[in-house]
Amino acid sequence: MTTPRPIAYFMPGPAHLFWTTGVFHLLELGRTHDVVIVTDDGRYDQSPDFQTIRELEFVLEHVQIVGQRLLSRHLLVKRALEAATAKYPPDLLYLHNMNYIEDFYLLRLFRSRGEGITRVFFQNGRLTGDFRLDFQYRIAMDAKIIHEKMHLPWPIATALVKLRGMVLSFLNYTVFPMLLTGKQFRPWYNVYTGVITSGYCEQWNTATDQVFAYVEYEADIYRKVGLRRVRAIDHPAKAHRRDLAQLLGRSTIVHDQIVILPSVGFTTELQKTRTDDEVVGYLSQAWSLALSELEGEHPAWPMVIKLHPAAANDPIWMRTIQNLKAAFAQLSAVAPTLSAEALIEASRVVAGDVSSALWWAALIGDKKVISFDYFGYPGGNELIAYDGIEVRSNRDAQG
Structure with missing residues (x-):
């Protein structure tokens, strides 16, 4: 038995x-x-x-x-x-x-x-490494929805998000648990x-x-x-990445290509003080600098950019991607819903800003991983604390 x-x-x-x-x-x-x-x-x-x-x-x-x-x-x-x-x-x-x-x-x-x-x-x-800053970005993403749907000023939209958070905290952590438990x-x-x-x-x-x-x-x-x-x-x-590839029928072939994985949320902070056209121009310029470096280091290698799923319908990112594709012939964009992990496994170089996908790529240990701190985001150089990630920053140039 x-x-x-x-x-x-x-x-x-x-x-x-x-x-x-x-x-x-x-x-x-x-x-x-x-x-x-x-x-x-x-x-x-x-x-x-x-x-x-x-x-x-x-x-x-x-x-x-x-x-x-x-x-x-x-x-x-x-x-x-x-x-x-x-x-x-x-x-x-x-x-x-x-x-x-x-x-x-x-x-x-x-x-x-x-x-x-x-x-x-x-x-x-x-x-x-900074829970306060991370939460600030989350607040900003929710405030953006209210700002755009209700056409409210950013400070009011932010205040409404914080008020909603306090109410939900009281209900979900105190009122409802007390009733049920x-x-x-x-x-x-x-x-x-x-x-x-x-x-x-x-x-x-x-x-x-x-x-x-x-x-x-x-x-x-x-x-x-x-x-x-x-x-x-x-x-x-x-220990198990090859097991998963076999289970899902994924290829384990690694290509001479670069996968680029931007984070989600930081653009919202930029939108508080810039017009949408200015944000698109700012991101296009900063990412062009990063892609130019990658292109120079790996001539003729294809570059594949995949947005975070939460940015799938973000017009700021849609316009930025179009600008980058027009400037770099070897750059292609794939659906945000595709597996970042599968793309990482198939690529020799993984690049981005502070995406968790870079953290994962460094932990598995056989990729060149580059974090670009070219965007002026608070905490944009946070990945410097990790072995296996090369952080490139232009903060001194930004003043």
Whole structure:
């Protein structure tokens, strides 16, 4: 008689980060555990590649929690997780985050089942060295939507986004959890207001057996906010990237080509003080400088640019790409929805600004990775902290 394998509950986070990190942790987990995958991103069900992952023998179930808002959302999450854990009693919890309502409900369910359950938090993307600045960019992206739809001045649009964040924080961390569980949720990082409360880290130090980062620089960031039991490990892509390529039928041939991966969000800051025409001109000039360097270093190599999925319909980027394609005959653009990881694997050189894709390319270890700090963004030279990434900056020239 075959001994049942232990069961892991795996929450990998957003779909685009699943392919940089989550899928490799999943393949590693599958060596020793059967797995229930829990997601809250509708893009998973739209991905043929994910359907291949879903059919792996060790994947017991995919719990997809999408739709609903406010209290209905809490009820949906709570009921879906209660039903799953009743069917598949958990032995291991593998979380990508500690600050969203799904994390709290799953941890509460695990606690109710007593001791003997291991709880692991893993990092699924590049960790910012400045949480305040990172949140400022997120605020700006949301404010841009209000600014453009309602034609409100930037300060008013920004104030409305911050007010909405405070209301959502109160509802999602206090009101609704109190109604459904009798206790409020206490995140060490508030995803709605950007506030870090180091005093709340102690509950996570108690609730978490291990926190995984991939370089000591990022492990130290966690330690500075108060998290303990942090350990830097090799990124699991190093061990499983060939396994994934074989599983998905992807080529492992590396071409003499350059893939260019701009970040999303920074252009919003530029739009606060410039017209759209000025932003397009500014970006076109800065990226032309970067592409000219790459062209000079690798003559005749094709260059492929892929935008972040969130910039797919951004008119600023659409116009900038057209300008660059007109200036560089060997430059082509691919759909933002394509896999950045597949493009990285197929290219010898990976370039961008501060995209997490550059972080991933450096961690897998066999690419030339270049971060261009040519755009005047605050934090634009942040990747200088990472081995394996060459940061080129013109800050001195900018004054």
